[in-house]
Amino acid sequence: MTEINQSQPDRKPNSHGPEIHGYDDDRPPISGRKAILALTVVLVVAAVVAVAELIPRLRAEKTLKARTSDLALADVIVDKPKVGEPSQEIVLPGNMFAYVDSPIYARTDGYLDKWYFDIGARVRKGQLLATIASPEVDQQLAQAKADLATAEANAGYAKQQAARYTDLLASNAVAQQDTENFVTQAASTNTQVKSAQANVQRLEQLTGFESVYAPFDGIVTARGVDTGTLINAGSGTSGAREMFHMDDEHIMRVYVNVPQIDSPSCTPGTPADLALEEYPGRRFHGKVVRTARAIDPTSRTLLVEVDVPNRDGSLVPGAYTEVHFQLNVVRETLILPVSTLLFRQEGLRVVTVIHGKDGDTARLVPITIGQDDGRVVQVIEGLQPNDEVVQSPPDSIVDGERVRVVAPSNGGVPGAPRVEENQSTQGPEGGE
Numbered sequence: 021m022t023e024i025n026q027s028q029p030d031r032k033p034n035s036h037g038p039e040i041h042g043y044d045d046d047r048p049p050i051s052g053r054k055a056i057l058a059l060t061v062v063l064v065v066a067a068v069v070a071v072a073e074l075i076p077r078l079r080a081e082k083t084l085k086a087r088t089s090d091l092a093l094a095d096v097i098v099d100k101p102k103v104g105e106p107s108q109e110i111v112l113p114g115n116m117f118a119y120v121d122s123p124i125y126a127r128t129d130g131y132l133d134k135w136y137f138d139i140g141a142r143v144r145k146g147q148l149l150a151t152i153a154s155p156e157v158d159q160q161l162a163q164a165k166a167d168l169a170t171a172e173a174n175a176g177y178a179k180q181q182a183a184r185y186t187d188l189l190a191s192n193a194v195a196q197q198d199t200e201n202f203v204t205q206a207a208s209t210n211t212q213v214k215s216a217q218a219n220v221q222r223l224e225q226l227t228g229f230e231s232v233y234a235p236f237d238g239i240v241t242a243r244g245v246d247t248g249t250l251i252n253a254g255s256g257t258s259g260a261r262e263m264f265h266m267d268d269e270h271i272m273r274v275y276v277n278v279p280q281i282d283s284p285s286c287t288p289g290t291p292a293d294l295a296l297e298e299y300p301g302r303r304f305h306g307k308v309v310r311t312a313r314a315i316d317p318t319s320r321t322l323l324v325e326v327d328v329p330n331r332d333g334s335l336v337p338g339a340y341t342e343v344h345f346q347l348n349v350v351r352e353t354l355i356l357p358v359s360t361l362l363f364r365q366e367g368l369r370v371v372t373v374i375h376g377k378d379g380d381t382a383r384l385v386p387i388t389i390g391q392d393d394g395r396v397v398q399v400i401e402g403l404q405p406n407d408e409v410v411q412s413p414p415d416s417i418v419d420g421e422r423v424r425v426v427a428p429s430n431g432g433v434p435g436a437p438r439v440e441e442n443q444s445t446q447g448p449e450g451g452e
Contacts, residue, residue: 093424094417096382098373098408104353104398110282110391114274114294114326114343116335118267120236125255126263127229130154132249137264139243143234149264152230152251161223168216175209182206229253238268241337272328272335274306276343277321281390281400285347286311292326293344294335303344304328304335353390353398354405359412361389361397370403371410371417373425382410384419 135150137143185199242265245251252260274294278286286308294304306328315322326343328335362369362384369384387402403409410423417423 093379093422094382094414095426096371096373096413096423097411098425099411100406101354101356101399101403101409103405104355108347108353108391108398110345110347112276112278112343112345114276114341116337116339116341117273117275118238118269118337119271119273119327120238120266120268121337122235122266123255123262124149124232124235124264124266125260126152126232126251126253128152128154128157128226128251129253130157130230130251132245132247132251132263133230134247135243135245137240137243139240141240143238143240143266145234145236147234148231149234149240150232150245152232154227154230157223157226157230161220161227164216164220164223168213168220171209171212171216175206175213178202178206178209232263234266236266236268238266241265241267267337269330269333269335269337272306272330272337274326274328274341274343276324276326277316277319278324278345279391280315280320280322282345282347283311283315283322286322286324286345291346292328293346294326294328295342295344296335296339299334304330308345353400354403355396356399356403356409357396357411358392358394360409362413362415362417370399371413372403373408373410373423378422380423380425382413382417382419382421382423384417 130152133151133153137147137149143149182199182202182205185202189196189199242262244262244264249261251263254260255262274292276292288308288310290308292306292308294306296302296304306326308324309327310325312323356370360370362371364384367386368389370387372383372385374381374383385402385407387399390398390400392398408425410417
């Protein structure tokens with residue numbers, strides 16, 4: 021037994037730990053450099069894994085933030101204003117009058133003896149319209165003629181006496197004073213004759229007014245008296261009555277109140293057409309002949325007269341008509357729909373879009389408008405033809421606000437964003 025143990029080779033004890041029977045560990049120990057390298061590799065791998073997981077998250081967060089900001093922007097549709105025409109048509113209401121319009125009153129008292137023309141009758145100047153019976157005036161005329169005869173007789177006698185005494189005075193047969201008295205009496209009676217003649221002429225004129233004549237060619241549009249009606253002279257006296265009313269309708273006067281903004285273009289000679297509902301599809305041609313040359317401070321309008329020939333008598337006084345003016349535009353105008361207007365406390369505004377590197381920005385622009393027909397307005401100041409104007413802007417929009425411009429139609433979808441055809445959108449996690 022002792023021999024066997026001696027025959028086995030000697031084993032060196034393991035310096036790093038207890039001896040392990042049946043295993044001989046001859047590997048050298050790991051150096052510090054290798055350990056550091058291994059640790060570095062482990063850290064790099066961990067960092068790569070962390071970065072690989074963090075980048076999608078950051079990208080998703082950035083995308084979400086951008087989309088949130090993008091969704092907060094107001095979507096607006098823009099369009100450029102339309103340049104107005106060099107001439108424009110405006111339609112305004114007008115009141116139609118005869119070229120000559122005259123009421124006819126009596127100039128003498130009495131009662132109507134007879135009338136000869138009724139309403140609608142066309143008469144010529146100087147035709148007899150009616151006769152008035154004035155017995156009192158007739159008697160006054162007879163008395164005045166008698167007074168005239170008396171004055172003429174007295175004047176003749178005084179003239180003879182003055183001539184006789186003047187001859188006798190030459191021979192000193194009468195007194196100077198008596199001669200002067202008769203000469204003065206002759207002059208006085210001569211004046212009385214002239215006064216009586218004037219009274220007779222006045223009464224003759226009054227009796228001449230017993231016959232009422234047409235003052236011009238025209239149409240009788242009203243008759244206010246009948247046979248036996250009591251007539252009072254004058255037009256402003258109590259009880260005075262209009263006997264007839266006559267119109268000369270060969271030319272019609274149409275008076276129109278033109279807004280102040282269009283008044284510079286509405287000058288004499290401007291064409292104007294009349295349209296009446298009772299004549300659909302027909303236009304009556306006329307032109308501006310005169311203006312009041314003063315703006316009414318109450319309505320801020322210019323009174324304009326348009327003359328229209330009425331040879332066939334189709335137009336009648338008192339009718340309502342629409343007057344179509346063809347005005348030359350004195351300044352360039354831009355046309356916008358009324359839906360683009362913003363009514364603010366500081367005045368009328370429209371919203372334009374300014375394109376910049378950081379995006380689109382809204383600008384509130386003050387404007388001055390001209391004609392407004394309820395559908396579109398004329399902008400005469402404040403805009404340029406190339407300005408992009410927001411259509412139907414939200415009431416809450418403010419100056420300097422960021423907006424997103426959308427197209428009116430993109431692929432049949434109204435209000436779709438204006439994007440490039442090949443542009444794609446990414447999901448919240450950064451994928452396709």
